[in-house]
Amino acid sequence: MHHLDHDIDEFDEDYVSKTDxxxxxxxxxDLALTIIxxxxxxxxxxxxxxxxxxxxxxxxxxxxKPDALKRHSRFVAKLLTEVxxxxxxxxxxxxxxxxxQQSKQHEKxxxxxxxxxxxxxxxxxxxxxxxAGMERQKLRQLVRQASKEQANNKPGKSHRDLLAYIKAHxxxx
Numbered sequence: 001m002h003h004l005d006h007d008i009d010e011f012d013e014d015y016v017s018k019t020d021x022x023x024x025x026x027x028x029x030d031l032a033l034t035i036i037x038x039x040x041x042x043x044x045x046x047x048x049x050x051x052x053x054x055x056x057x058x059x060x061x062x063x064x065k066p067d068a069l070k071r072h073s074r075f076v077a078k079l080l081t082e083v084x085x086x087x088x089x090x091x092x093x094x095x096x097x098x099x100x101q102q103s104k105q106h107e108k109x110x111x112x113x114x115x116x117x118x119x120x121x122x123x124x125x126x127x128x129x130x131x132a133g134m135e136r137q138k139l140r141q142l143v144r145q146a147s148k149e150q151a152n153n154k155p156g157k158s159h160r161d162l163l164a165y166i167k168a169h170x171x172x173x
Contacts, residue, residue, distance in 0.1 A: 032076035
């Protein structure tokens, strides 16, 4: 019984099946087409290297030629193997969900404002410790005025001013 050097050890951790390689390349081709079809303004915000940027310029010229575009997407997929695809996908998700992220940030500021109104002095001091640019007197004044409005069940100008002040100066995550 002789041993062949090219036998595949099924317990080899580095082994990737041909099917897995094909599946990965198809995913990269789909990603390439997605990137190609993005508007130029969004695509320019992606962290693409120079080769990929050149490929995108060519892709713009052949968008209306399906066969050429399919071949080109394979080429772009090959280029994508050389970059960190996870970073690219994360950036694309951020671009796609920009409105949702802004809504979450606004909700966070509203929650912070409500905590200031409910918590009093300690909440104000905690916020001042986080945000060096805030003025203690201005913040206290806005909280006091907004609290008066809230007590009268008429949240209005001071309520909005406090929120705007927090948005302008808040740096914490």
